[in-house]
Amino acid sequence: MYAYLLSILIWLPIVAGVVVLLLGERQLAAGRWLSLLAAIATLALSVPLLADFNTQTAAYQFIEKAAWIPRFNAFYALGVDGISLPLVVLTALMTIPVIIAAWTVVKTRAAQYFAAFLIMEGLMIGVFCATDALLFYFFWEAMLIPMFLIIGIWGGPRRVYATIKFFLYTFLGSVFMLAALIYMYVKAGSYSIAAFQALPLTLVEQRWIFAAFMLAFAVKVPMWPVHTWLPDAHVEAPTGGSVILAAIMLKMGGYGFLRFSLPITPDACRELNLFVITLSLIAVIYIGFVAIVQADMKKLIAYSSIAHMGFVTLGAFVVYEIVRTTGQLQGAAMGMDGAMVQMVSHGLISGALFLCVGVLYDRVHSREISAYGGVINTMPVFAAFMVMFALANTGVPGTSGFVGEFLVILASFKASFWYSTLAAVTLVLGACYTLWLVKRVLYGPVANDHVAHLTDLNGREFIVLGMLAVLVLAIGIWPEPLLRIMEPSIHHLVTQAVASKIPL
């Protein structure tokens, strides 16, 4: 019935993007509406995906398979499981606010702006849907091009430095992943991810492949110490670029760990889990401190993203410690559940926070915290939203931010008291940097003329932030449906991750 649903989700935005590009700046109005329509249609098409998703099985669903490069045994193979489905929907969802937020704000080459984001959307959905490693890599790399252009064309003053740094960092990480994928292809004779997961590998091979994956995914997540591209990219990117970067692109690193590292190199992961856990905890704590001292709102949220993504990698890799200390798979699944919820939740919250900064930036053209103060006096509705998202960012119960962090902390408690204690420091640090940001920007007396002349949210901005606020609360209050979608796949993943693949 839904034979080509995933293909449509991938290609509809791309084709629409090309059409918008062809319409050009002269038919901007038409292009704008077409972009919005395409983005909404993509989201609408992902509804049957959610509705008819079978939550009883870990197998790929809505699968498609067509010959792509018969000589390499590479297929145009698509499918979603409980791990990729939430991310696909998240991608379809987050493109809409990006387009609405840019509606009249982007002045130069606006048609290209919309086109770039639509093409990005298709490529990103492709990354999450590909079940063939070559196809995955194809989308994974192709995605860099629109993002490179988005930061470079519509970015801030240091955009060129930021975008080239972004591209080269991620490119460097990815080429080694490519080497690993080709290596496994030569051994397995196929590029199917399932074949890679089933391929027996010696510990030495696994270590190398793990290292290659680590490089690719750690840069994307980003993990300390390869995170330095992110603050630059975020600060210089236009609002939409920051939203997509934080909400979706960072998730690809986490997705990569879950889809590639853990099931393909389980023994290497078991051996090196402390390494990843240490890096994650450094990200959570050290980057948390770094976030506190930022003077630039976007930079602060960027560092907060790194800290929050530390929970994703922590939740994924703490599995081994849990199994080692308790021998239970159930507890291990909780860590991964937490990692997944954290990804979805962080996608919504960080996206919303970047949109909030965008709202202010559009009015005052400054991202400096010191340029604001007492915004609540002139923009009460906006302030309400921003406070809500800030609280979600600190992980207040009732918001989605709580669920992910709580699950990960709870799971890591089973592994070790210290992991959970250190991870829980984030609750303090997160509150520090987020609430202090809110205090300095929103509260206090009206700081200057700019702030005094601010106008509150317009309808367009209200819709965008309102939509995200509802979702953040919904997941926070009732995460059960999300967890149910993921459950069989997570369970399957945990069994894969703890089983040895070393040939006897």
Next chain:
Amino acid sequence: MNAIWHGMIPAMPEIYLGFAICAVLLFEAFVGVKRPGATSTLTLLVLAVGAALTVRYADIGHQAVLFNGMYVTDPLAFVLKLAGFLFVAVALLYSRMYLENRDILRGEYYVLALTALLGIFVLISANSLLTVYLGVELLALSLYAMVAFDRESGVAAEAAMKYFVLGAIASGTLLYGMSIVYGLTGTLDLGVIATKLNTPGSLGVILGLAFIVVAVAFKFGVVPFHMWLPDVYEGAPTSVTLFVGTAPKIAYFALTLRLLAHGLAGTSADWTLMLTPLAVLTLIVGNVVAIVQSNLKRMLAYSTISHVGFIVLGFIAGTPSGYSAALYYTLVYVLVALGAFGVILLASRKGFEADKLDHYKGLYQRDPLLALVMMVLMFSLAGVPPFVGFWAKLRIIQALWETSHLGLVIIALVMSVVGAFYYLRVVKLVYFDAPPENLPATLRPLGPRLVIGVNAAAVLVLGVLPSPLLALCSSLIH
């Protein structure tokens, strides 16, 4: 008589081209001088007819050795010759306005292009050391003359001189190496040499190989025999740079394949050992030095060098998979290079050479089509999907993995990241920067612009659906 003629039919492309060159020369002498540009049109016609004849007569589907073992034709030769017709035609199409604007639109240019093409064909079908040498010289002499074609230009004359002197030395080493191989085997026939020469490691073989490898490396522009390449690329009129940088690469691929990979297959252990350090150096020097260039032609010259490094890696793998990877890489590279130099040609004007990188600042605002083409080509050169350059790199890496060359894989990958930097810089100039004042407008002839658009589209389409070309390249190499 009839039987002899019948046996010669597979050599139709060369025979036809030989006659066509005479015809074009005569046409130029009687008609072309009065009507500049007529020869240009005729040449394109000649190439089209040549391609048609090649399809009709040279597609024999199996290997055939002609002229007492001097000449070989097989499906590979057929495809390469068709590619030669196509690439030369596109190159000439891009060049016409450029030549016109510099008052060097003369028939001799086209005759030289055709003799160069004949040289390419001879190399493609060479089955004897003599034929190899004949092809190498025919091609090289045509190219020397083309580089010096603009007699008003001192830089071009200097470049041609350098090219000629260094090229002559390379030809000398090639001959010397061949003479040693002949001395060892007593035959010029590559097929016989392949069966006789299978004692790797012996002193005579190493000596002969060393000279041949040097000559091949020179032709390809492999470091440290690359010195001529940036100077020629920069000094020659851009239309000639376009020519030198594209179709001849097919011939050098064929040269390496027929001479080293087939004729001297028995000694592959030796020549891969010689080529390996050269390839590594080529990758490093090409990519690193390209970063500091401010002249686009020179940057593309170093980029060529780095891509040659990849092609050589395919030969180092030493398997049919590696050779077909090298073939694929060569075809893809030529396709992309055609477009890149084509953009330079279309961005230049009468009295203005758009060869500095700074001339491309804000190209997007001056000419969106050329900007888009440039971006596609640069990302393809950098090896980023969805463009075809990605698959070329992938094939080479795959061939290297199949033969467990871990070190080379890592070097190739790291260097492709280094290379990405300067390609990105071009995209940055084109899209992110504001155009400087007082740059002349780009050329807007319909035909070449259409072709360059198709050229870029081909880079994308072959990147999204790479299967047919990959399968073709694999089927051509056994």
